[in-house]
Amino acid sequence: MTLRLYDTRAQALRDFVPGDPENITMYVCGPTVQSGPHIGHVRAAVSFDVLRRWLAHRFERVTFVRNVTDIDDKVLNNATAAEPWWALAYRMEREFTDAYTAVGVDAPTYEPRATASIPQMQELIARLIDAGHAYASAGDVYFDVRSWPAYGELTHQSVDAMESAADADPRGKRDPRDFALWKGTKPGEPEDASWDSPWGAGRPGWHIECSAMSRRYLGAEFDIHGGGLDLRFPHHENELAQSTAAGDPFARYWVHNGLVTVGGQKMSKSLNNFVLAADVLAEHDPLVVRYALVAAHYRSSLDLSEASWAEAYAALGRIRTFLERVLRARSEKGWFVFGPGLPEAFVAAMDDDLGVPQALAVLHETVRAGNAAFDAGDEDTVHQAFDQAILMAGILGINPLDPRWNAGGTGAEASALDALVRTMITQRAQARADKDWAAADRIRDAIATAGIALEDTPDGTHWSLIDG
Incomplete structure (x- = not known):
C-alpha cells in the first residue's frame, strides 16, 4: 500500500515519496508565544503528532522540527514593564509545552526559538537582496513580490487579487503586498529586541524566521511542511516565495490541518472567541481531549461540543474495559501474547490521507x-483483538493503558462513575451474603439498565460498559 497525503499546493492527493526513505523530514510552524494556547493550537499539535507517529510506523525514522516564534510584534505588544518580552515569551512557551504534553504530543526532535537563528535569517535576506528579490528601505527590508513570478502558487492567487501586507509601514514599499523580511528598530521598542544587521539595527519579520530555521535544521529541501489552514496565507505563501527565490527547493509536500470553529467561525485570539486549552484540560480528562481532537479528519473543521466529550468518554470506556478484561484473564489464566500486525483496514485508512475516523x-x-x-471462549481471536487494539490505539496516541495517562486514569466523570458502580457492587455483594436474592437482582438490573455489565471472577466483581 502507498501512503497518500493531500498536498495543499497541488490541491490533490499525492503519493508520498520522501527524499530519503530512511529519514523523513518534517517542519511544522509552532506557536507565536504572545499568550497562552487555545484548543485550536492543541488540535494542530495533535494532528501532526498523529501524522508523525504514522510516518514513524511506516518509515521508522522521522526528524520533526516545530519552531517557537519568540520575537514578533504581538509578543512586544503584550509585554509589560513588569514582564519584558523575553520573559513573557518563555512563560507562554511553557504553557504551550504543558498543554501539548498533557494530551500526549511527543516532543519534537528539535524545537528552535527564532531568536537563536538571527544570523541564519540575515544570511537568507542577503541572498534575496543579491538575487534581486528583496530591497532595503529606511532600515527595513522587503521581499519584492513582483520580482518572483511564482508568488501565489501555494494559495493559487494572483498578486493583484491579494490583500496588502500589513506587517510594516507601507510608505517604504514598492508594492503594498511586499512583506517585511527585516524590521528596523522603531522608537519606543525595547533595546534588547534589536540585533545589528547590514541594514541597521532591527529584528526579523515573521515569515523569514521559519524559512531560516527549517533550512538550518532540515536543509534546503525537506519532505513535509505543516501548519494550520489559517497559515496558508500570508505566512506559508511568503515562506515558499522567499525560500524558492533564494534558490532552495524547500518543502516537497504542504499539509494543513483544519481549524476548530465556534458557531461556524474559526477560533482565533484576534476574534476573541477562543477557548483556552487550560480551561478545557481542567474540565476534561486529557486522554478524552486527545480522543475528541483526533476523532475528526485532520483537514475538517472541528466544532467541539458537550456531545463531543460524551462520545469520547464512552468510546474510550469501551476500549479500556476490553483491554482490562483481557489483561485480567491473561493474569489469571496464563494466556499468551499473540503478537499480530495491524489490521489491513486500519493501514488502508491511515494510508489514505490519515483517515483517522475510518481507522x-x-x-x-x-x-x-x-x-x-x-x-x-475463542482465545485466539481474543489475543489477536487485544494486541491489534493496543497497536492501533498506540499509533493514535489513545492507548488508555499507556503510563502517560496515569496508569489508565479515567478523569473526574469516569472516576465518579467508578465509585458509584463499586458502591452498588458492594451493596449487591452484601445482599447476596444476606441471601436477599431479590435485592441482589434489583441492583444488578439497575446497573445493567445504565449500560454497565458485571463480571464475577474469583478475585471479585469487575464492571465494564456494554458494547453498543
Whole structure:
C-alpha cells in the first residue's frame, strides 16, 4: 500500500515519496508565544503528532522540527514593564509545552526559538537582496513580490487579487503586498529586541524566521511542511516565495490541518472567541481531549461540543474495559501474547490521507469482536483483538493503558462513575451474603439498565460498559 497525503499546493492527493526513505523530514510552524494556547493550537499539535507517529510506523525514522516564534510584534505588544518580552515569551512557551504534553504530543526532535537563528535569517535576506528579490528601505527590508513570478502558487492567487501586507509601514514599499523580511528598530521598542544587521539595527519579520530555521535544521529541501489552514496565507505563501527565490527547493509536500470553529467561525485570539486549552484540560480528562481532537479528519473543521466529550468518554470506556478484561484473564489464566500486525483496514485508512475516523472504526470493531470472542471462549481471536487494539490505539496516541495517562486514569466523570458502580457492587455483594436474592437482582438490573455489565471472577466483581 502507498501512503497518500493531500498536498495543499497541488490541491490533490499525492503519493508520498520522501527524499530519503530512511529519514523523513518534517517542519511544522509552532506557536507565536504572545499568550497562552487555545484548543485550536492543541488540535494542530495533535494532528501532526498523529501524522508523525504514522510516518514513524511506516518509515521508522522521522526528524520533526516545530519552531517557537519568540520575537514578533504581538509578543512586544503584550509585554509589560513588569514582564519584558523575553520573559513573557518563555512563560507562554511553557504553557504551550504543558498543554501539548498533557494530551500526549511527543516532543519534537528539535524545537528552535527564532531568536537563536538571527544570523541564519540575515544570511537568507542577503541572498534575496543579491538575487534581486528583496530591497532595503529606511532600515527595513522587503521581499519584492513582483520580482518572483511564482508568488501565489501555494494559495493559487494572483498578486493583484491579494490583500496588502500589513506587517510594516507601507510608505517604504514598492508594492503594498511586499512583506517585511527585516524590521528596523522603531522608537519606543525595547533595546534588547534589536540585533545589528547590514541594514541597521532591527529584528526579523515573521515569515523569514521559519524559512531560516527549517533550512538550518532540515536543509534546503525537506519532505513535509505543516501548519494550520489559517497559515496558508500570508505566512506559508511568503515562506515558499522567499525560500524558492533564494534558490532552495524547500518543502516537497504542504499539509494543513483544519481549524476548530465556534458557531461556524474559526477560533482565533484576534476574534476573541477562543477557548483556552487550560480551561478545557481542567474540565476534561486529557486522554478524552486527545480522543475528541483526533476523532475528526485532520483537514475538517472541528466544532467541539458537550456531545463531543460524551462520545469520547464512552468510546474510550469501551476500549479500556476490553483491554482490562483481557489483561485480567491473561493474569489469571496464563494466556499468551499473540503478537499480530495491524489490521489491513486500519493501514488502508491511515494510508489514505490519515483517515483517522475510518481507522477508529476499525479499532472499535476489533474491540467488539474481541468482546464477543471472549464471551464465546475463542482465545485466539481474543489475543489477536487485544494486541491489534493496543497497536492501533498506540499509533493514535489513545492507548488508555499507556503510563502517560496515569496508569489508565479515567478523569473526574469516569472516576465518579467508578465509585458509584463499586458502591452498588458492594451493596449487591452484601445482599447476596444476606441471601436477599431479590435485592441482589434489583441492583444488578439497575446497573445493567445504565449500560454497565458485571463480571464475577474469583478475585471479585469487575464492571465494564456494554458494547453498543
